Amino acid sequence: MSGTTPADLRAPSAELLGLQVGDVLVRMPKTLPTGVTVPQALAEFDDDHVHMLLLVAPDGTLAGTLVRDDLPDAANGPALAYATLDGRTLEATLSAEEARQQLLAAGQRRRAVVDDAGRLIGLLCLKRRRTGFCSDANVASRAAERSGRPCAPESA
Incomplete structure (x- = not known):
């Protein structure tokens, strides 16, 4: 967070004026099924870009969220047993x-965004500088860099 002081962070971010959470969320976040095990969930955190796991039921309902500290290293059962929604969700209509x-x-830097029925809409990801939010394009670009592929076809 070089160059940004805590006082700077409390000041409103001009780039967010007039925007709602639904305008700035990542719409296609990676999700996991509710049956994922603790070892499988822990393996997801091997990617240093993964900060929160979203456990989603087949009907699209967000069943729980996990951050690395939620999971004990020695457990083998369902990760859902360690998941929570408390303090980890937002509504899309909240101001950004x-x-x-x-x-x-x-x-925190991540919160799941859900509708009134608890269905996952997306993931709100606060950028490292904490002044704005990640976009689908940011996520695609980082994924492409990691895989060595361009994130969009090059124009002729």
Whole structure:
């Protein structure tokens, strides 16, 4: 967070003015089925870009979220037993700046975004500098860099 002080972070972010969470979320986050095991979930965290796992039921309902600290290393059973939604979800209609302030206050960078029925809409990802949010394009670009492929076809 070089160059950004805590006081700077409390000031409203001009780039978020007038935007809602639904405008700035990652719409196609990676999800896992509710039957994923603890070892499988732990393996997902081997990717340093993965900060939160989203466990989704077949009907699209978000059943739980996991961060690395939720999971004991020695467990082998279902990861869902360690998952929570408490303090890890937001509504898409919340202002983007209010969401940023909530994340800062909680010391978090990720929250799942759900509709009124609890179905997953996307993932809100606070950028490392904590002044704005990641986009689908940011995520695709990083994934392409890791795989050695361009994220979009080159134009002729």
